[in-house]
Amino acid sequence: MTVPTSPRARILAVTSGKGGVGKTFFAANLAAALARRGDRVLVIDADLGLANLDVVLNLHPKITLHDVFTGKASLDEAILPAPGGFSVLLAGSGLVEYSRLTPQVREQLVDIIERVAPRFDRILLDTGAGISDVVLHAISLADDVLVIATPEPTSMTDAYATIKVLAMQQGRRAIRVVVNQVSVNGEGRTIRKQLQLVVDRFVCPSLDDGRGAAVPLELLGEIPTDFSVREAVQKRKLLLESMPGSPAALAVVAIAGRMAS
Ligand SMILES: Nc1ncnc2c1ncn2[C@@H]1O[C@H](COP(=O)(O)OP(=O)(O)OP(=O)(O)O)[C@@H](O)[C@H]1O
Numbered sequence: 001m002t003v004p005t006s007p008r009a010r011i012l013a014v015t016s017g018k019g020g021v022g023k024t025f026f027a028a029n030l031a032a033a034l035a036r037r038g039d040r041v042l043v044i045d046a047d048l049g050l051a052n053l054d055v056v057l058n059l060h061p062k063i064t065l066h067d068v069f070t071g072k073a074s075l076d077e078a079i080l081p082a083p084g085g086f087s088v089l090l091a092g093s094g095l096v097e098y099s100r101l102t103p104q105v106r107e108q109l110v111d112i113i114e115r116v117a118p119r120f121d122r123i124l125l126d127t128g129a130g131i132s133d134v135v136l137h138a139i140s141l142a143d144d145v146l147v148i149a150t151p152e153p154t155s156m157t158d159a160y161a162t163i164k165v166l167a168m169q170q171g172r173r174a175i176r177v178v179v180n181q182v183s184v185n186g187e188g189r190t191i192r193k194q195l196q197l198v199v200d201r202f203v204c205p206s207l208d209d210g211r212g213a214a215v216p217l218e219l220l221g222e223i224p225t226d227f228s229v230r231e232a233v234q235k236r237k238l239l240l241e242s243m244p245g246s247p248a249a250l251a252v253v254a255i256a257g258r259m260a261s
């Protein structure tokens with residue numbers, strides 16, 4: 001299906017609070033699934049100092065966002081084709097200058113997103129873990145936020161903390177949720193419900209000057225724990241290409257379908 005070309009990309013930030021829950025795996029494979037549906041998709045590695053989208057996609061970029069920020073390369077040179085039929089803007093690794101949100105980084109990210117938005121239908125921001133200023137700034141540039149949680153208590157606590165900050169600081173009133181690494185069918189629904197309960201109880205009453213506001217969490221889907229994911233990451237291949245029939249791949253394709261409808 002070809003989505004009608006819109007004047008500006010819809011920007012989705014993929015975040016989680018806790019690290020290592022599957023943001024980069026999900027963003028890369030979701031991009032491939034959306035590209036297959038006819039969307040022009042760009043994934044930006046918004047984990048500016050500790051990037052690893054390049055590793056997951058087996059790309060060895062000579063040019064990254066860092067070169068664009070420092071004026072060593074043009075934006076066009078930094079937008080690279082990725083396996084899976086989408087484009088990427090990769091970041092560098094071990095760059096301590098991106099651990100803090102300086103005025104320059106703030107403006108450069110805004111500028112880059114402004115310039116790429118007209119060229120794509122969808123932009124996915126693969127953020128770093130945590131709720132640092134850099135992560136929150138990247139999220140603030142997105143139209144929609146998707147929080148990835150796993151059923152582990154530590155992941156749920158961090159997902160809750162992220163949702164709280166987004167509702168209170170950024171005025172987000174709708175947040176999408178994907179539950180990764182579920183072991184039982186329907187576990188995603190349970191996790192969403194548990195998160196919604198704490199958000200309703202502890203966050204919503206304090207919003208909008210104490211008058212209260214709703215922050216609905218929309219479950220976009222669940223992804224099972226699937227050994228194929230680890231295998232694909234080890235081989236540095238997209239799961240959708242190396243094991244398209246695996247349960248996790250099918251789950252990501254279903255989520256892309258839900259996003260498109
Ligand atoms: N559904 C799954 N089934 C099995 N393993 C998974 C699944 N999802 C993720 N993993 C494992 O978790 C690892 C970490 O995933 P990924 O790098 O995408 O996390 P991340 O949230 O981007 O991490 P970071 O916070 O460091 O950026 C993967 O390499 C894979 O081994």
Ligand SMILES: [Mg+2]
Nearest residue numbers: 023024047052
């Ligand atoms: Mg990552």
